[in-house]
Amino acid sequence: MIIYILRRLGATLIVMGLVGLMVFVLLHLAPGDPAAVIAGDNATPEQIAQLRQMLGLDDPLPVQFLRWMGDVVQGDLGVSIYSNEPVAQLIMQRMEATVSLAIATLAFAVPIAIAFGVIAAHRAGTTVDRILMLFSVMGFSLPAFVLGYMLSWLFAIEWKLLPVQGFTPISEGIWPWARNLILPSVTLGMTYTALIARITRTSMLEVLSEDFIRTARAKGVAVPRILVKHALRNAGVPIATVIGIGIALLIGGVVVTETVFNIPGVGRLVVDAIARRDYPVIQGVILVFSGIYVFVNLATDLSYTLIDPRIRY
Amino acid sequence: MTKPVLSVRDLTTSFRPDIYSPWTPVVRNIGFDVAAGETLAIVGESGSGKSVTSLSVMRLLPPRGSRIEGEIRLAGRDLLALPEQEMRKVRGGDIAMIFQEPMTSLNPMMTVGEQIAEAIRGHLSIGSAEARQETIRLFEKVRLPNAKERYDVYPHKLSGGQRQRVMIAMALATRPKLLIADEPTTALDVTIQGQILDLVKELQEETGMAVLFITHDMGVVAEVADRTLVMLRGDVVEDGPTAEIFGNGRHPYTRALLAAVPRLGSMAGRALPSTFGLIDTATGSRGAEREAAPPVADKPAVLEVKNLTTRFAVRSGLFSKVTGAVHAVENVSFSLQPGETLSLVGESGCGKSTTGRTILRLTKPFSGTVLVNGQEVGATDREALKSARRAVQMVFQDPFASLNPRIPIGASIAEPFLEQKLGGKAEARDKTAALMHRVGLLPTMMSRLPHEFSGGQRQRICIARALMLDPKVIIADEAVSALDVSIKAQVCNLLMELQESLGLAYLFISHDMAVVERVSHRVAVMYLGEIVEIGPRSAVFEAPQHSYTKKLMAAVPVPDPSRRRMRRNTEVEEIKSPFRIPGFVPPKSVYKEVSKDHFVQVRC
């Protein structure tokens, strides 16, 4: 088990190294001189030359890459061109809002999705199943910003039930914090819920056709117990996998949702950075998000051993 | 006669794929009774409706896609009229069921103890500690070794035979009035099969339950059934006491079915293989058995295998170190003459299939040599491999998977010929047509896709494809094992006819001792990767020397009801694993010649 974790960690580091390389190459793909891009349109040639030296752009590319990676490993993600603050610090400041949003989303999306998937699979082919699956395909098809504006128009502008936008830190009270999160997390969670509900349904359908389900029925086990105790646990590994991979959807969704609801999170940080061509911030956020994704999926992999007794590393 | 436990009248079960399609009956108007303490066997080939019948009794068919009509009475109570809630109490309470696939019939996420305790507690109101006690008692009853420790074990830690014991324990948990056993031994190795059949018999005598036994295997029927019901495409064609069915079946289908069943020992006293004398199901007339020709002795061997060894490394740990190996094939040697059939027999995991695959280098050998027509097939020489693959062809077990589903069968058959550039398109076409005719198919079927053919026809197509390169040797890897009895006999007959007319040699890989006895000139028995005994078929079958060969022979069920009271010893034994740690040196052994060409392995 420990050996397996070490091996997976090793593989994860390789993947993160490759991510770093790609992000680095990406920035250097920029046509022309990165220093000129960074310095902005009004810079003088002297300023650009100075910047080149400061950024170490005169060194060979591999040297630059290794130096940059070395800094990243030590937690130094560089300095924002716009505000001159360290990128790591900027990200940390914005983390609370983003993490709040993600946790609120996960807390309602996963249970609802699994319940929907189990019910749809149990009643496969019936009207209940069709309605749930139509709901799911619609959830899949509504981009977060379209859904977000629909919800905020209906609940905030027309009915005035919830705030239109903004974020309140949890230190100012649970309810103000939660009130602001309801619409964004429904917006963010819709696609995710749809995805997990679909995979739960297909994976349950597959398990429900297995021989051991017939055995359970042949020994007179009641239907709810068959669904939960026998089927759902067996369907667990693919569901866990999608919960993990779906984190990518959440991360992409965070960027959009924070823009729609004007939440000062990491997503907003990167959108603003794009408008300002603040490359170090873009780079830093991509690295942090990729890291989160990779480690969530490592955790998912390790969770398989809790779900399935046959998986022992 | 006492009142039957189960009484079925006018049972018709129909299916439809969706609500737009009409109902298609798969079981029509069948009726039967099973009394306490009695065993009724329902026997039939695939598509006969025998399993559907048993699932209808349990009402386990999907409610939306199926319709059950007629009357099913359990001790007088009409099961079809019961609400689902009541039926649930019947399932596992009054009727218990065991299934064909012990490997997949247990929930992999629950310990076997939990699964049995669940069955007990679903029907009796007792506490969990008591249920645990009862479960352990049941484990002892089905003779599961180390019953106490087994409670907390997950199914994947158990072998197929052990899992089937767990299934039986589960079925017995609530002392059912009726046990339905749906092909309970089909997926098991023959020595394990014997143990399970004996166990069911013994428990039935003890509890007096009625048993409904579903099977396709006439040997098993003869061994377990008091009465037998023969089904054909959804209809009952004949039923009666087992001895009568076997002794003088009235319906031509029954007799055809029995004639197609190879019987172990039926070849005693004959030196050469012999075709099956098949009965025409329409007329009832019996074809003649024909003796095959002896192999050509005065020519050099077409295939020689010397000290062949195949191992699969098992890796684990941080740096994937080799921590052991599965010794699938260990120091195997034999040779094959033109026109000869050598059978490799043994139980699952004995290495017989790996031997065949290694000869054609579908699997890499660890050491040893393979000579085809005297020329070595090596790792480096691609031309040698190509010409070896021209001389040696293979027919696989699964006729459904061995044809590309998207390619017309004519193109599949012609492919090796065209790929090896043995001729042009027109020649390939002519040859394909000739070979299709030869294996009993119409050449006009050439443009059809595989799914339009039955299993037996597909296996004929595969044989035609193998013949396309005019091979000298065909490796038949369980080539008839997946086929129904009557089809199996026909394909065996075809293989023997082709052998005679084309002078083919066969390496016939099979676990089915009775078929092997029919078709082989010589037999090699494999156990844990090694050949433990090899010799002329008559010598090995009539005077087996190695203890494993003897055990294997004794375990084969014989389709003769008069021998059914014979009991095997009740030992609980498992097939051993061929996994070895690194640095393991296989023990030295020599082969002793006990009679002419009959060798037995002796450890020194």
Next chain:
Amino acid sequence: MTNAAQLAPPVRAGIPRFLRRHPTMIAGGTVLAAIALAALLAPFFAGDPATMMPSERLQSPSARYWLGTDHLGRDVFARVVHGARVSLAVGIVVAVSSIAIGVVIGMIAGYFRKADPVIMRVMDALMAIPAILLAIALVAVMRASVGVVMLAIVIPEIPRVVRLVRSVVLSVREAPYVEAAQVGGTRLPVILVRHILPSTVPPLIVQATYICASAIIVESTLSFLGAGVPPETPTWGSMIAQSRMYLPRAPWTVFAPGFALALVVLSVNMLGDGLRDLLDPRMSRRM
């Protein structure tokens, strides 16, 4: 045996039955065809999307302006119809090109054991970068144009295709009919193209529709975030971004492109679900 059922030609049962059995697919396909036709013929009937009528700003939907006007007095209907052109073009081009690239890489990874770990690590890394961020960064670095946007959407889609193709290849390469071809002396390229590639087609057709749907969403998201195609081209994402301030006063300016977007994506997804049920009932779990 499942093979036989799966391969039985579905259409033979008759067209009416086919329509009855696959209502979602038919609905999706029809709506999509209508929208595609409208997009193609947009210049001939929809009016000019760029004409500004400052005197007629933020007009609600009427007989003159079916979907009202936006804050610059532009005809929302004309803009929505023209916006379909970018969305559909991006969807189709991205689906076709990511599958073309993914098939080649996936076949290599699936068949050649030595290349496999290297390719898969790179794919893992690509999967780890959130698709939208990667696309945003690419567009930001390379300056916006329709081509760059397409490329930026294709790159993150490739790993999904590679994984799908690889898993099919891995399961098919052990199939007895592939071994039979090997034993018969069939050469490697022939085995790959004739015996293995066709098995990837049904799941890839289904995957193509899902990629198309997701590409349309990503394109509109990029436009919405201001990292999409140049702003002078009308796209649904940029329409929403420009109009969002006016949501309380003129909700149609946001909802018209929003509904158009949702409708197209929904149609594509419904078409995909129908194709999945039709072509490959068991693939649903691979998603």
